[in-house]
Structures are given as structure tokens and as C-alpha cells.
Amino acid sequence: MDLAQLRTLVHVAELGSLSKAAGRLRIAQPALSRQIRLLEDELGARLFDRHGRGMVITEAGREALRHAKRVLAETEELRASVSGPGAELTGHVAVGLPPTLADMISVPLVAAFSATHPRVRLQLVAAYTGYLLDSLYRGEIDLAVLYDPRAPRSLRIRPLMQEALFLIGPGDAGLTAEEPVPFRALAGQRLLLPSTRHGLRNMVQHFADEAGIALDIGLEIDSYTALKDLVRQGYGRTILTRAPMHEDIAAGRLTAAPLVDPAPIRRLVLSFQPDRPVSRAAEFAGAAIAAIMAEQLSQGVWVGEMLAG
Template sequence: MDIRQLRYFVHIVDCGSLSRAARELYVAQPALSQQIAKLEAEVDRPLLNRSSKGVVPTDNGLALYHHARFMLRQFDQAVEIARGETGPVQGVVTVGLPATTVAAIGLPLVKRLRERFPNILLNVVEGMSGHIGQLMRLGQLDMAVLFSCEPALEAVIEPLMVEELFLILPEESRLVPGGIDHVKLAEAAALPLILPTRDHGLRQRIEAEFENRGLSASVVAQVDSLSLVMDCVHDGMGATIKPMGAIMKESAGGRRFRYLAFRDLVFRRRNFLYTLPPGQLTPAATVVVAELRETVRLLISDKIWPGFEGAFPEPSPFPEAIAS
């Protein structure tokens, strides 16, 4: 078994097709099949189930796939560390960010890295927090921002920031009279709301607050796409409950929204930074971690982010009540 065979195997599983993997790897399909056959002979187990629709890993193949991805990342990081000793910091760094976090921090972070470390290629993976967390556990990310503090395999977790949740509606909306900048939760519950599906942690947090007060939300649409939620809100379909990051990108694009704080509860969401242990971070990833922290600090200190606070004001950095 060698690194090349593992790379071939991982790429085949990612593609779900031998022919497609052969094209992308610029390797003849018979030669690629031969390498996989050698790998299967060495482990004495079938690793792929082949059919007319493509290939999928067997149980043994799936186990090898996850370990191989980790081993390949370690190998590539070792090469980057060796190369980094003789030149500027360089390499590919993968960071997972939820959609609202991308909207708030994505552009400032990318611009800062391009200006200060042009040899670092930042790979941003956007997705729901549950998906991002799973990728982090599988070792496919160097770092991630998540909304809950849960033990993750070989991950270092630290508090990053706290963001307030607001009732968001179009600037000219008549759902709430103009001049009002605070609402009660009962007033929000009575409005037509566009919220994430019930699988989303934020939706669960919102519904828990409503239930605690004997309220029922008037949900007119359930959408897990941030851009579509904001499209629906801007179109006048209803309001939503999101952090400020949801409208920062919208405002830059010329669309105007109102954000109303809640008068009768503290509605906040805590953000945690997950990273691989220091011994597993490449020099490039270490730089990105520092730059991400600094980007957040500057955006908060310059008051570019209304409703955001650095780290946590509570004595304990990991309180039990977390809006995810």
C-alpha cells in the first residue's frame, strides 16, 4: 500500500465512478482498476461495490476511506511544513462556516488573507452547522465556526464571539410600524415568519422560547437557504429571526432591512471556533486561525457588527444554554 494507491482510492470514492476518476486523474481506467485490485488484495477485503451506476465503498472500504483521507491530509501537511521552512507561508487551508457567518466574515477574511498572505489558498466550505460539524469530526476541515460546544474528535474548541438575534424585515415593511426598534416575543410570534426547518438548531431555539411563553409561531415558509430566506423577506412574504450577519451582505448589495431587538428576552447565539490540535495544524492553517480571530476582533471593535460581542461575557466560557 502506498500514498498513490490511497489517493486513487479516495478520489474514486469521492467521484463515485471509476471512469470519472480516471478522467480527472489523467490515468487510464484499466491502470486505475489494477491499482485498486492491488489494494484490495493487500487488505484481503473488497473495498468497492461496482455496478452499472458506479461504485460505492463497502463497509471495509468506507473505514479505509475515512482513515485514508486523514492520512493524506497528514502527509500533505508534512510536505507543506517542510516547504514552508524555505519560503513564505503557503498551502491550502479549509475552513467550514455556516451561511450567516460567511455573510458576516467571509469577504473580510478572504481580503485580509489575500493582502497579507497571498500564497495561502483558502478553501471555504459553507453549510448548515450540523454538516460543518460532521466534516470537522471526519478531519476534512482545518477549522470551523459552530454554534455549540460539543466534544469533537481531536478538536480544540474555544469561544469566538456572541451574536444577538433580531427580528428582521424589509425597511419599508408595514408589519411593524416605523420608528419601533424593539419588539416583544409575542409580537414576533404573531407575524408571518420565514424560519429554518425543524432540523436546524436555530429553529429549535426559537420554538423553545415560544413554547416557554405559551406562544405559537405563525410560520409561512420553512427554508434552510439563507439567500432564499432573505429573498422571501425582501419580497414582503414575512419576517425572520436571524443574527446581523444575515443582512450585512444584503445591505452591501443595496437591499435595506430593519432589525429589531427583543424587549423581553436576551436572544443570543454563541459561536465557537473549532480547530485541529496545534500539532496537526500546518503553518498556513495556524496563520488562518490567527487571522480569523483578528478579523472578528476588528469587526467587533470597529463596531461594524451591531449586536456582536467578542468572546463571552459570562464567567464560564461554555454555558449550557446555547442557541445553535
């Protein structure tokens, strides 16, 4: 097998189509099809199921894809190391972000790569912590921002920021930063929260148990956008950090008050793949994310503090 075959495998798997991969790679479709067939013959396994709507990767293909990405990343890293530390980065880097954070830093992160390393193919994956953890272990993403401070020890973890949780309600709820809400006052309030599969819900439940109260969960919803819209329309209140809601709060569409007694703090960390060296592109992405968040913190978007790496 050669690097061209591995690149073809990666692109066809990502796009689910030979024709789309041919367009991206600027190679004739029959040539790509032949590369896939040769790779399947060499590995002795079917990597894709072909059907009228495109190419669907098989389980054997997923395993081959994981190794292919690693080989290509190490090849790019070798090229970069030989070229010197100041060389322009190339290749591919996949970054996982929680949905709330993706809305805030995707544009400045893309701008940072475009200005400094425009030849890097940046992939952004917005998902909750559980999915991002699985993707890290499968080698599908290179780094992720995770909310869970108890991330598995096998990951490479770098502290990023800690932030306070707020009670957030509609514009007429009268919640203000000057009037903190005791956690026990949440008893009896209709709350809209993510399901128990997500770290935020488990954290809120932990503090409710400590405060000796029962939460009234009026609705479980795992869509951040829908959650914000429902709170704005007055269907209940939620518990979240203030940063992803700051524009709505500034416009008066939402109001927010800090929670106290206890005051929940959520920590964000940068997490890298456990079983391979961190590439220069992933290092740049992590540093850019930290810089973006530090700048937003200085502007009052975040309520919290940066943590030493």
C-alpha cells in the same frame, strides 16, 4: 500500501470519477485504476462500486477514506514541521461553515490562502450545524464554525464571536435599530424559521417559552437563500443575526430591529476534530476566519463582539 494509493483514494472519492481524478492528479487513468485495485487487494475489501456514471464509495471505502485523510494530513504536517514554522503550507484543509457565514467569508478566506499559502487545496463545506458536527467526527472536515454553544466536549472548541438576534422583515415593515422589539411582541406575527433540526429554531423556541408566548410558524424552511427571498417578498418575518442580511438592509430590501426582554445572543465557536492534532493549515484557516470576522465587525457588518480564544 503507499501514499500515492491513499491520494488516489481521496481524489476518486471526492470527484466520484477516475477520469476527473486523473485530470486533477495529471496521471493516466489506467494507472489510477490499478492503484485502486492494488489498495482493494491489500485491504481485502471493495472500496468503490463501479457503474457507468462513475465511482461510488462503499462503507468500507468510507472507513478507509477517513484513515487515508488522516495519514496524508499527518504526512504533510511532518513535512511542514521539518521545513520550519515559516515554510509555505501545502496539502488539503476542509473548512465547514454555516450557510449564512459562508456567503460572507468564503471570498476573503480563499483570498487569504491564495495570498499566503497558494499550494494548499482549500475545501469549503456550507451546511448546518448538525451536518458539520457529523462531518467533524467522521474526519471529513478539519474545522468548522458552529453556532451551538453546547457543542460536545470531545471537540476542540475556541470561542469566536457572540452576536445579537434581530427580527427581520421586508423593506416596508418599518423595523429599525432605534426601536427594539420586545420578544413577547412576536406573538401573533407570522414567522419563517428553520426546522427544529437546527439550533436557531430551538434557541428561538426556548426564548418564546421564557416569554410565555406561542410562536406562529407560518413556514419551516432550511434554505437560507429561500428564507431571505420569502421575507423580502413579504411572506413573513424571520429571526436571524443582522450580518448575513446587511446588504439587503442597507439597500432597503429588508428592515431589522433588535430583540429585547430577553435579548437573544448566539455564540459562534471554532471547532476542530477531536482525535488528531490540529494541522498548521487548519490553524491558519481558523486564524484567518477570526481576522476576517473581526474586520467585518469593525466595519459594522456584525452586531456583537469578538470572544477571547
